[in-house]
Amino acid sequence: MARMLAAAMDLPENVAELLAARGISSVEEANRFLHPSIDQLHEPMDMLGMRQAVARLECAIAEREPMLIYGDYDVDGTMATVILKTVVELLGGQCDFHVPHRLREGYGMRDEVVERAAADGVRLIISVDTGIRAFAEAETAARVGVDLIVTDHHLVAASEGVPRALAVLNPHQADCQYPCKHLSGAGVVFKLAQALLERAGRAKLIPSFLKVVAIATVADSVPLLGENRVIVALGLKGLSRVVNPGLKALLEVCELGPAGMKQGRALTVTEVAFRIAPRMNAAGRMDVAHDVVELFTVKSAARAKELAEKLDGLNRARQVEEQRISDAVLRQVEENAELRDAACMVVEGEGWHRGVIGICASRVVERFGRPAVVISRDGEEAHGSGRSIPGFHLLHALETAPELFLRFGGHAGAVGFAMRAEKVDELRQRLNEYAKAQLGAEPLQPVLEFDGELTMDQITPRFWEQLKALQPFGAGNPEPVFVARGVTLMGQPKVMREKHLKLKLRRYVNVEPGALSRGLEALGWRMAHRLGADPLAGGDLLDVLFRIEENTHQDFGGVLQLVLSDYRRAEGR
Numbered sequence: 001m002a003r004m005l006a007a008a009m010d011l012p013e014n015v016a017e018l019l020a021a022r023g024i025s026s027v028e029e030a031n032r033f034l035h036p037s038i039d040q041l042h043e044p045m046d047m048l049g050m051r052q053a054v055a056r057l058e059c060a061i062a063e064r065e066p067m068l069i070y071g072d073y074d075v076d077g078t079m080a081t082v083i084l085k086t087v088v089e090l091l092g093g094q095c096d097f098h099v100p101h102r103l104r105e106g107y108g109m110r111d112e113v114v115e116r117a118a119a120d121g122v123r124l125i126i127s128v129d130t131g132i133r134a135f136a137e138a139e140t141a142a143r144v145g146v147d148l149i150v151t152d153h154h155l156v157a158a159s160e161g162v163p164r165a166l167a168v169l170n171p172h173q174a175d176c177q178y179p180c181k182h183l184s185g186a187g188v189v190f191k192l193a194q195a196l197l198e199r200a201g202r203a204k205l206i207p208s209f210l211k212v213v214a215i216a217t218v219a220d221s222v223p224l225l226g227e228n229r230v231i232v233a234l235g236l237k238g239l240s241r242v243v244n245p246g247l248k249a250l251l252e253v254c255e256l257g258p259a260g261m262k263q264g265r266a267l268t269v270t271e272v273a274f275r276i277a278p279r280m281n282a283a284g285r286m287d288v289a290h291d292v293v294e295l296f297t298v299k300s301a302a303r304a305k306e307l308a309e310k311l312d313g314l315n316r317a318r319q320v321e322e323q324r325i326s327d328a329v330l331r332q333v334e335e336n337a338e339l340r341d342a343a344c345m346v347v348e349g350e351g352w353h354r355g356v357i358g359i360c361a362s363r364v365v366e367r368f369g370r371p372a373v374v375i376s377r378d379g380e381e382a383h384g385s386g387r388s389i390p391g392f393h394l395l396h397a398l399e400t401a402p403e404l405f406l407r408f409g410g411h412a413g414a415v416g417f418a419m420r421a422e423k424v425d426e427l428r429q430r431l432n433e434y435a436k437a438q439l440g441a442e443p444l445q446p447v448l449e450f451d452g453e454l455t456m457d458q459i460t461p462r463f464w465e466q467l468k469a470l471q472p473f474g475a476g477n478p479e480p481v482f483v484a485r486g487v488t489l490m491g492q493p494k495v496m497r498e499k500h501l502k503l504k505l506r507r508y509v510n511v512e513p514g515a516l517s518r519g520l521e522a523l524g525w526r527m528a529h530r531l532g533a534d535p536l537a538g539g540d541l542l543d544v545l546f547r548i549e550e551n552t553h554q555d556f557g558g559v560l561q562l563v564l565s566d567y568r569r570a571e572g573r
């Protein structure tokens with residue numbers, strides 16, 4: 001298959017192999033994959049419930065009925081809210097929105113919000129990114145005379161069915177024929193927006209919504225395949241020319257605005273996931289998700305700037321907190337031999353911010369290759385967040401001690417829970433015993449996977465161009481990881497900011513006519529500590545595991561560099 005694609009499409013074989021590994025089995029499919037375009041969007045009317053939803057909304061817009069959008073506080077939920085509010089207003093309707101308070105209300109719809117809306121004269125509520133399990137709230141809506149349209153993308157429990165509503169839009173419904181099952185919440189709302197705009201003769205406006213759908217799609221980590229790939233590919237391009245004052249201001253504080261960027265460069269998934277989304281999520285964590293919706297719908301550039309700076313400040317506070325806790329967590333592990341040898345590492349502290357302990361647990365997993373749980377004590381209660389390694393089902397581990405928790409949930413790779421603080425020691429002991437039995441006493445060797453092997457000299461600008469056509473990378477379409485063996489280290493390794501490693505690896509490549517490049521830089525984020533155990537020197541031979549990246553720095557951007565996932569001394573040399 002790969003060979004056929006390589007020949008038919010004039011691609012290097014290792015790029016064609018990547019396509020085949022993503023399930024692409026014909027030239028036509030490969031062309032669609034490599035050239036996402038707006039005409040690849042599916043027909044919105046194919047979604048179950050769309051006709052009824054559109055008809056009811058058109059009526060509400062024409063009558064200028066007051067309606068309420070019931071959203072969620074994360075990026076997906078706020079962007080879904082923004083899309084629907086914008087479209088309704090564009091078409092001449094009016095609507096208000098409600099985004100729940102994360103700590104006070106929690107996730108999901110609530111009766112009192114429905115009742116209050118009814119009392120205020122609302123006759124139509126549209127839930128976005130939420131509502132698929134709002135059975136009681138749907139009954140409440142019916143009782144108080146409010147029509148409910150549910151739009152959601154969370155899984156439908158087959159045994160429970162869906163709430164009784166005027167229409168339910170969710171491609172996961174068993175009898176929904178819609179081809180793309182893994183849209184984000186904002187993606188589902190975008191289909192509704194697409195239908196409304198097409199029918200109103202305003203189809204020209206549809207592409208302008210792709211930017212916010214793309215942000216939500218990336219932030220919600222849904223697979224970037226099928227329609228999501230089209231949305232994200234086109235949306236990222238659109239982010240290089242933004243007119244919305246809120247989005248403009250937000251890009252500016254992320255240093256992704258026109259001032260800090262090479263002209264017209266499309267944003268990357270990484271930039272959205274690690275620079276834009278955290279600022280928007282910081283709002284949800286600090287309970288000002290309302291501000292995100294306002295930011296994206298405000299007309300005044302001055303107010304937009306103010307809101308974007310507020311989000312940026314909240315995010316900075318979050319980062320400082322994350323660094324502080326992360327340092328404390330790693331210090332605890334390093335100073336405590338018992339903890340260091342534990343099969344599952346349980347670390348705790350007083351009053352650590354609950355919004356960041358999950359990320360700190362990931363740091364422990366990354367460093368020590370073992371499942372980790374980080375717990376924040378707060379008086380008599382304790383909240384924890386855990387992350388695991390492949391082959392260890394962390395939720396199953398918690399399920400062996402359900403009596404220790406007030407609440408818990410999650411999946412194989414990540415869990416969250418609340419418990420009484422006095423039970424933390426028992427949890428540590430039980431998790432450790434369970435993990436020891438499951439994983440064995442031997443220290444774990446993490447398994448690293450890669451997509452293909454390259455020699456350093458194959459890493460050329462032309463290869464990169466061909467590889468880049470597989471972007472945007474993300475969930476469902478992971479960034480390819482390659483291995484190169486027996487690579488020569490040039491000169492001493494450099495340490496950056498005491499944490500990171502920078503290696504120069506030998507490569508002879510003509511980067512442009514007449515310009516021979518003798519070395520390629522490889523960055524090892526948070527790998528500097530490894531030099532302590534095994535100092536490297538120029539001339540050493542290494543096996544390296546890496547992904548390829550283009551340096552996007554404004555001044556010396558465009559240069560290829562490697563980002564290391566791992567390295568070791570070359571075997572048998």
Ligand SMILES: [Mn+2]
Binds near residue numbers: 186
């Ligand atoms: Mn969502």
